[in-house]
Amino acid sequence: MAIKNAQLYEQVVLINEYLQNIVGTIESGVVAINRAGHVTIFNRAAEQLTGLSVDAILGRAIAELPAPLRQPLVATAEDGRARVLAEVELAKPGGSTLPVLCLTSPLREPAGGLLGAVAVLSDLTALKQLEMEQRRAERLAYFEVLAAGIGHEIKNPLVAIKAFAQLLPRKFLDEQFRQEFARVVGREIGRMEHLAGRLRSLARPGGGPHRALDLRAPIADAVELLQPRLDEKGIAIRWAPGPNPCQVLGDHAALEQLFLNLFGNALDAMEAGGALSVRLRSTEGRMIVEVEDTGPGIPDEFLPRIFEPFVTTKLHGSGLGLAICASIANAHRALIYATNVPGQRGAVFTIEFPVEVAASTPVRA
Numbered sequence: 001m002a003i004k005n006a007q008l009y010e011q012v013v014l015i016n017e018y019l020q021n022i023v024g025t026i027e028s029g030v031v032a033i034n035r036a037g038h039v040t041i042f043n044r045a046a047e048q049l050t051g052l053s054v055d056a057i058l059g060r061a062i063a064e065l066p067a068p069l070r071q072p073l074v075a076t077a078e079d080g081r082a083r084v085l086a087e088v089e090l091a092k093p094g095g096s097t098l099p100v101l102c103l104t105s106p107l108r109e110p111a112g113g114l115l116g117a118v119a120v121l122s123d124l125t126a127l128k129q130l131e132m133e134q135r136r137a138e139r140l141a142y143f144e145v146l147a148a149g150i151g152h153e154i155k156n157p158l159v160a161i162k163a164f165a166q167l168l169p170r171k172f173l174d175e176q177f178r179q180e181f182a183r184v185v186g187r188e189i190g191r192m193e194h195l196a197g198r199l200r201s202l203a204r205p206g207g208g209p210h211r212a213l214d215l216r217a218p219i220a221d222a223v224e225l226l227q228p229r230l231d232e233k234g235i236a237i238r239w240a241p242g243p244n245p246c247q248v249l250g251d252h253a254a255l256e257q258l259f260l261n262l263f264g265n266a267l268d269a270m271e272a273g274g275a276l277s278v279r280l281r282s283t284e285g286r287m288i289v290e291v292e293d294t295g296p297g298i299p300d301e302f303l304p305r306i307f308e309p310f311v312t313t314k315l316h317g318s319g320l321g322l323a324i325c326a327s328i329a330n331a332h333r334a335l336i337y338a339t340n341v342p343g344q345r346g347a348v349f350t351i352e353f354p355v356e357v358a359a360s361t362p363v364r365a
Ligand SMILES: Nc1ncnc2c1ncn2[C@@H]1O[C@H](COP(=O)(O)OP(=O)(O)O)[C@@H](O)[C@H]1O
Pocket: 261, 265, 266, 269, 293, 295, 296, 297, 298, 299, 302, 306, 311, 312, 313, 314, 316, 317, 318, 319, 320, 321, 322, 323, 347
């Protein structure tokens, strides 16, 4: 009997050592607490992530743990529910912070009673770095497309202006030339001014400060501005704002610009007799605007690229309209995408605005 007990004890010690070894060597930080609020496990990785030594923490009260770890652990030990904190910031010596993924789980006895909670921590620094590099690469690619496009757009008018300027000394007395000069140079400078204006909106997509506003207002203003062109082309507008407020956080002028660009494209796409429909609806946590036309729709091969700058299928298009829409949407944390109306002609542009921010912010005049 005594020998059997001794063997069992040895086995328990071995298993315990084995588990300690695993907890001690894994890359993730492991921190456990019991119901009395004392720290029962604090492994080597947890030491490295928090900068605290196991000797100073183990067996001590949970108050010794950094607050961002303490709160989810205590919460899980109290209600037995697991928690996922996608990005906890742990303070590092020197004032910087370490991004950490924190998963907590309840620790239970076999009968189900709560014994405490355990948190597993993973260092997200490498992942963040990768994310940043990817974003930088994307920005660079965007910048290259933008720079090439601007270069191209400026070159054409410059070539025309230069040619006329070179002829000017010789043909100065030619009345017809002077008229032609004024017409062409004026037109080409106008084109560059237009480009400069578009680039400015691309650079400041969010417009002014974001306030709580009703989405029906910028839509109504854009419709009103476009009404003469709609009438001229004989296109019906289907826009019934509805009685309910549609509040989001945003900049009125920037949003009006977004809708103007979308409506302008729809107009360009349609023949006389078409219809432009604008719908506004809210679902859980989102305010959704749909802009639908009865034009030919967007060719499949263009669909993935239309939001890129300088992508245009029009003879005199700038290809910047939708790029501006995308940056305005982005500045409003809204999602914008295009589809073709299934089973019929026409394109639909959808913008999904988040509303949870607006709900918690008081309305300002
Ligand atoms: N409503 C629409 N119907 C069909 N094609 C569209 C529509 N809106 C945009 N497009 C396509 O997307 C391209 C890019 O649009 P945009 O960025 O506004 O530039 P632009 O209007 O100067 O061409 C357009 O040239 C057109 O091919």
